[in-house]
Amino acid sequence: MNILFEGEDIKSVEEYKEIWKNQGNIMIEKIEHYSQMKFVFQELKAIVYNGKSMSHPLMLRDSYSYDFKKAIPIHELLHIIFVDNDLKFKDFSSLHNKLYSFYKDILLDLYDKEFLDYVIEEENKWSDIYKKA
Numbered sequence: 001m002n003i004l005f006e007g008e009d010i011k012s013v014e015e016y017k018e019i020w021k022n023q024g025n026i027m028i029e030k031i032e033h034y035s036q037m038k039f040v041f042q043e044l045k046a047i048v049y050n051g052k053s054m055s056h057p058l059m060l061r062d063s064y065s066y067d068f069k070k071a072i073p074i075h076e077l078l079h080i081i082f083v084d085n086d087l088k089f090k091d092f093s094s095l096h097n098k099l100y101s102f103y104k105d106i107l108l109d110l111y112d113k114e115f116l117d118y119v120i121e122e123e124n125k126w127s128d129i130y131k132k133a
Contacts, residue, residue, distance in 0.1 A: 003024065100133050
């Protein structure tokens, strides 16, 4: 699996590239393991920019800390694997409840409880919907 990172903020693009180079394969392995699903794509393009991260198209916020940049691709790739496998959800909340059930296990497996707590704290700032999920 390959992700091509592009964007105007060269430092952020390079940080995402470094994270992906060092951890991308294990991220994919863990996402597929915990979700029990497979990705359809073999290559993606990720735009690194000054805006909200999203999965379709893959766009990653440039202003996050280096550590938080390790979590964001996992979050967005979980959205992508759901679409790749035709998972349907009745609303944003049920989608994120399912996503976070995998996300938590993946982050604990790759990092530790302290990192998971940090990510939860950061994502809770996004909106009440994320906090509830």
